Amino acid sequence: MLEIANLSKVYKTGDKALIEVDLSVPKGQIMGLIGPSGAGKSTLIRCINRLVEPTSGKVLLGDVDLVQLSNRSLRSQRRRIGMIFQEYSLIERLTVMENVLSGRLGYVPFWRSWTRRFPSQDIQRAYQLLDRVGLLEHCDKRADALSGGQRQRVGIARALTQGPELLLVDEPTASLDPKTSRQIMRLLTEICTERNLPAIVNIHDVPLAQQFMQRIVGLRAGKIVFDGHPKALNEETLTAIYGEEDWNPSREEAEL
């Protein structure tokens, strides 16, 4: 489904964030991306929908190379990629419904989005998704009136409204407490399975990644240093990803 080949990103400052990364994600696979801060996780997923412009390489979604696209066609390709953010990135001062409908912005003409008159099937779909994430009765509340977990649910609903073929998820639980984190991860994986959606999930909580991911890719200093089943993560591979550290306590927790 998604093919990344030789992808590199060098920032203006000269920092090499990604060095010739090759990665492929098949349909329906939920892949966790782990690695220390600054390893390039966030850059990698932002290079896929070109919120960050890659320096070189290929990003094939289906058979479209996203790197080569002009701005206009990039916009229509971005509709195929749903994104979920660490700080939820909701439009705080708009209602929950407007936030969910904003997922349709790539499909509707400007006047519809300006007057908030979205097509009726978009509205039905938005209601359906709000029901799916359990927020139907909150649809007219302002986003900043919701709790963290609820906001992330709105973020998920917004990404799904796009009707995406791929989900990019950037640290979805970094701002949430452990229980809510698990609820959100469960919801995400259920939805991906329901829809046979592939997802790339940036995550720095290793136990959480092992609990919910089907595959783990470890990134270190812009290079992939691990790629395999969550069970294959052990002291040795964690050291390869994060560097020398006593991993045992965290391993025990993970087995609980």
Place this chain on the structure above:
Amino acid sequence: MSEISHYSQLWHHRTPRTRLLMWIGWLALIALFVWCWQLMNRETIWFFVADAPRQAADIGNRMWPPRWEYLPELLMPLWDTINIATIGTIGGVVIAVPVAFLAASNTTPSARFLRPIALFIIVTSRSINALIWALLLVAIIGPGLLAGMVAIALRSIGFVGKLLYEAIEEIDPLQVEAVTATGAGRAQIINYGIIPQIMPAFWGISVFRWDINIRESTILGLVGAGGIGLKLQGSLNTLAWGQVTVILLLILCTVVVSEWISAKLRHAII
């Protein structure tokens, strides 16, 4: 370092060098002040200055009691003044919004060409007082309310534009990123990602400027741009000091009321 005598006997707040610089700075300021004072007063006639208390007493006598019968005549000009301020503010805000978007570094379509132009418009408008704009406009389009409104609008562009573009530059970029990721177009990104974030600032700034504009529009009549200032000018020219008192008191009331309204409105917004 066991001997205490090693330390200086005197404790100083600053190092000698900075103290010296500070003294030089203060001396320079005093010298500059004296020089300016002499330059300014080259043509001052000190006899008139000495005479001022007598003049003040004289004016005070003429101003009191206020000529209250004059009040009804002032109501129409007061209405005009409020209209100048309100419509002028609306006009200024309408122009200031696109200027602010051109001037904000995160929304400007061209940082090299359009942004400097927008910034220049803002600086020009801010540097020149509404009364000077009115002076110019009365000369160009003739005396009347229109000149006053346009003057207020021109002065408001810079004020609203500056505060608004600073607000645009301070928005949360993550929300914009999220809207961009959905495949939204440029106008949609502004509509969903930016406008909701700057709305409170926008209303606050506009109401604040309206309050200032009420104050400024009371005097635009001095140069012929309509409103209660015309009456002030007329009364001053005919030395009708009793009427001047009434006008000033009315202006004072208007300003207090508009300040109260603007405080209430801003409180309601935030």
Place this chain on the structure above:
Amino acid sequence: MRPSDAYPNYWRKPPQILTHRQWRIGIQLAILAYLILAGASIEVDWQRVAMGLERGQRFIMGFLQPDFSSRWRDISQGLIESLTMTLTSTVIGVIISVPIGIGAARNLTPRPVYLVCRGIIAVSRALQEIIIAIFFVAMFGFGPFAGFLTLSFATIGFLAKLLADDIEEIEPGQADAIRATGATWWQLINYAVQPQVMPRLIGLSLYRLDINFRESAVIGIVGAGGIGATLNTAIDRYEYDSAGAILLTIIVIVMLAEYGSGYIRKLVQ
């Protein structure tokens, strides 16, 4: 999961500010009525405006091709008056506003002093510079001396108020700590208040210097000296190229003052 057509296909954003329907409609109607009435109050003499367009064009040309030379004597005289009165009035204004500002701080002064100082501030702030200038010109005669007094008076109201508000907001802990050492009132001011308020006072003085220059360009219109008088004459004589030159000078000086004061403020803090 229910099929999507089981859900409503209609959604309108609920009103956010005025949630009560009648109020909302009422207020919208009131605004509309006001705009119509206010619009009707403008009487425009279109013939005069059409005539003005040509003048407006000449003014814009004058702005683009300013003429500094033919009125240079008047311009430089006006500028000198403006600049000198800006500086002297700011200095005097600051010097006077410091005691008044301290007097108007509730946490430092007895009630009667507080009321008197707040009264002075209120009077100074309520009256606009131009109105004060009219009175000072009537009392002290034409020229920059009246302008100097006007700006000084306005500076007092502006600075003393901000200073007093600042002092009222200083951390009480620090003042108490100094009081606890048995310090006198003067020592209290010197040790607890001054260090906290000083940088801000310098910043505000520079800001006021900037405002005073702008105002000095205005009060000349009523005879209080400065570049405003020159500008008034130029516009009265329809010499738009000289007027353009004066306006450009004002803009440039304001810009320089803004950058300069920003620089000095950074240096001080």
